[in-house]
Amino acid sequence: MANPADAEVKFDFEILAFESATEGDEVMAIYEFNNIGQQTLEIEIVSACDCMEVEWTRTPIPPGGRGKVEIVFDSTGRPGEVSKDIDLIFKNTDRDGYPLVKRVMLKGNILPRK
Numbered sequence: 001m002a003n004p005a006d007a008e009v010k011f012d013f014e015i016l017a018f019e020s021a022t023e024g025d026e027v028m029a030i031y032e033f034n035n036i037g038q039q040t041l042e043i044e045i046v047s048a049c050d051c052m053e054v055e056w057t058r059t060p061i062p063p064g065g066r067g068k069v070e071i072v073f074d075s076t077g078r079p080g081e082v083s084k085d086i087d088l089i090f091k092n093t094d095r096d097g098y099p100l101v102k103r104v105m106l107k108g109n110i111l112p113r114k
Contacts (some may be wrong), residue, residue, distance in 0.1 A: 004094035005102045008037035018108035027073040031086070031104045035061045039092060043067065044099065047087040051078065054086070075110045083107045 011033040021027050035041050041061045046054045051074050057067035071086060083105060090100040 003102070004098075005090070005100040008035065008039070008041060008090075008092065008100055009088075009102050010034045010036045011102070011104060014103070015105045015107060018106075020109040020111050021075050022111050023079050023113045024076050025110075027075060027106070027108065028071070029073070029106055030068055030070050032066060032068045033102075035063050035065050035067070038063055041067070041100075042091040043069075043088055044091045045089050047089065049084055051075075052084065052086070056088070069104070071106065073106055079110050079112045081107075081109055 011031055013031070016029045016031065018027055040063065043056050043058070046056045046069055048054050048071060053072040054069065056069045061067040069086065069088060073084065075082070086104045086106065088102045092100050094100060
């Protein structure tokens, strides 16, 4: 079944893959998206692991407008391959009354500190 949010939200990219970082480094990423639907969108919350600081567009995003989610990932204590989900939960709902949800990912390799 298709995600109803796909008709409303189009990200520039949904997976940000970084080549590598050294354990303890902070990895910053910005996920930008367009409101491709007919309704004004509003993000209620962005859910991510405790290893991330997250900021997002807190104002309503009109049709044709752009929004973003900025993350800072702390790689301390996380050597090896990482794959982290970031879930955007909108105040807007689908036709069944469920919140629109979109997921983006951060992937990469954390090298041990020498």
